[in-house]
Amino acid sequence: MTDSVTAKITGQHFINGAWTGEANAFNSLDPVENAKLDWQFASASQRDIDNAAKSAKSAFVQYRAKTPAQRADFLDAIANELEAGIEAITYAANRESGLPMARVQGETGRTCNQLRLFAGTLREPLEPKFVDLANPDRAPLPKADTRLSVLPIGPVAVFGASNFPLAFSTAGGDTASALAAGCPVIVKGHPAHPATSELVTRAIEKAIIACDMPAGVFSLVQGAAPQVSTDLVTHSAIKAVGFTGSLRVGRILADLCAARGEPIPFYGELGSTNPQFLLNSMLSANAEQMAQTQVQSMMMGHGQFCTSPGVVVAVKGSALNRYIATMAENIAALPASAMLTPGIAATYQAQVEALLKDTSVELVAQGQSAQASHLTKPTAVRVNADDYLTTPELQQEVFGPCAVIVECDDEAQMLNIATELEGQLTATIHGHEAELAENQQLIEAVAFNVGRIIFNQMPTGVEVCHSMNHGGPYPASTDSRTTSVGSQAMKRFERPICYQNMPASLLPDELKSSSSKIISF
Ligand code: NAP
Numbered sequence: 020m021t022d023s024v025t026a027k028i029t030g031q032h033f034i035n036g037a038w039t040g041e042a043n044a045f046n047s048l049d050p051v052e053n054a055k056l057d058w059q060f061a062s063a064s065q066r067d068i069d070n071a072a073k074s075a076k077s078a079f080v081q082y083r084a085k086t087p088a089q090r091a092d093f094l095d096a097i098a099n100e101l102e103a104g105i106e107a108i109t110y111a112a113n114r115e116s117g118l119p120m121a122r123v124q125g126e127t128g129r130t131c132n133q134l135r136l137f138a139g140t141l142r143e144p145l146e147p148k149f150v151d152l153a154n155p156d157r158a159p160l161p162k163a164d165t166r167l168s169v170l171p172i173g174p175v176a177v178f179g180a181s182n183f184p185l186a187f188s189t190a191g192g193d194t195a196s197a198l199a200a201g202c203p204v205i206v207k208g209h210p211a212h213p214a215t216s217e218l219v220t221r222a223i224e225k226a227i228i229a230c231d232m233p234a235g236v237f238s239l240v241q242g243a244a245p246q247v248s249t250d251l252v253t254h255s256a257i258k259a260v261g262f263t264g265s266l267r268v269g270r271i272l273a274d275l276c277a278a279r280g281e282p283i284p285f286y287g288e289l290g291s292t293n294p295q296f297l298l299n300s301m302l303s304a305n306a307e308q309m310a311q312t313q314v315q316s317m318m319m320g321h322g323q324f325c326t327s328p329g330v331v332v333a334v335k336g337s338a339l340n341r342y343i344a345t346m347a348e349n350i351a352a353l354p355a356s357a358m359l360t361p362g363i364a365a366t367y368q369a370q371v372e373a374l375l376k377d378t379s380v381e382l383v384a385q386g387q388s389a390q391a392s393h394l395t396k397p398t399a400v401r402v403n404a405d406d407y408l409t410t411p412e413l414q415q416e417v418f419g420p421c422a423v424i425v426e427c428d429d430e431a432q433m434l435n436i437a438t439e440l441e442g443q444l445t446a447t448i449h450g451h452e453a454e455l456a457e458n459q460q461l462i463e464a465v466a467f468n469v470g471r472i473i474f475n476q477m478p479t480g481v482e483v484c485h486s487m488n489h490g491g492p493y494p495a496s497t498d499s500r501t502t503s504v505g506s507q508a509m510k511r512f513e514r515p516i517c518y519q520n521m522p523a524s525l526l527p528d529e530l531k532s533s534s535s536k537i538i539s540f
Pocket of ligand 1: 180182
């Protein structure tokens, strides 16, 4: 398989329908072996970024004129081409990310489902358009005919995420939703999986040709230097950015977008600790099984999920002690594993070391010793609620298989933690219906700090559907009004437009349609 995949990889950028650049800047890495792979890649110059941005700007004029049905066919064609190329794509993704083959195969399916969800939404819009009919006889002033629709915002820069090399990367949710909205896309390939990005781009290239789309509708620029990213988000042709990654880099890029001559929206999904609130009666009845479920969830993808449950909050007592004992037993049996990149592994190790140095923190358990320095051990620690509340470092996300158990004196202290929480993508409350009813204040406090409030289920696994919200108050995301998963993600790349008194024959199709919501008063 290696040879046949290597034969397909040039290591170049894909700009305006052509493969370009010299593949001599960086190699992909095998994170399991901690060794370079043979695949070499180019790093985009300012000129490459300029070419990609200008081609996206010129493609925008043709692409926005495509009908929703034509855009839907394009998204379906990308999904079909991904399926046709799945063997090579999943091989590369497995080698570059270290994620198991079954996981990357499943993720490819999810990526295709996302593309098809947006295609379906384009064919059958979920929401009516609003049409206010004219009323020339209204007193004291006549009422004009006004109709509300949307326009695509313009070329979008997308940053692929390291932890989902398919579903949150080159043809992932940000790209699918921007293309669905009518926006050309430039992907900055994540340096943790450049070969995967190239193979996915080859699938998109086939779909561009088959669907007769403008060449600049999609570009891929590779790079392993921050300048590539900063050149891209500051280019005047870029009108919005979709990003999944760290708070640190997300904040740098968000500030650059805000400081531009023309500020543009930056949609950053920046991670979360996804607290688990365990209510007493549920915990007493199920402590051992809940601890096992917690460990299974925090070990998915070796903890490298933005929805990984990194904090557990419960009231001290014998039930919590049983929970902690089972968690300790389960974690102690786990092997050390590779992470997505050596950099992510080093950050994880440094964060765990810092936690263990804190005198208020007690180690609950760690996984088995690592055979090599780049392999990391799952970890659980416990801390008193007072110390947790007064130490911001303890509240930070540790990206990886780590959980902080916060021990409260009583339910009032639990409520205090929920109230003081930083913005989160998710939080779960585990409780019987009767005790949930007695904890309405907790539910309300949690809801105001999260994008998705979950009851009696773990947060890992984000359904791709119309009612999903994957976002949340800062720092979980940079815009709590939007989601990066589900059909509503498209709205990030559209803007409203009102047509007033437009001759009926010239109106856009969606405003003529009988599905419009007619308001007449
Ligand atoms: P990252 O460091 O945030 O990098 C994301 C993207 O930003 C990459 O394309 C990277 O490309 C670019 N970048 C890095 N440093 C930059 C800088 N100074 N200026 C401009 N662009 C820069 O994410 P990562 O490498 O995937 O993982 C690192 C950490 O991010 C993890 O430890 C974790 O905490 C967090 N993370 C969060 C999520 C989430 O779901 N929210 C997902 C993955 C990772 P270059 O390296 O080529 O510059």
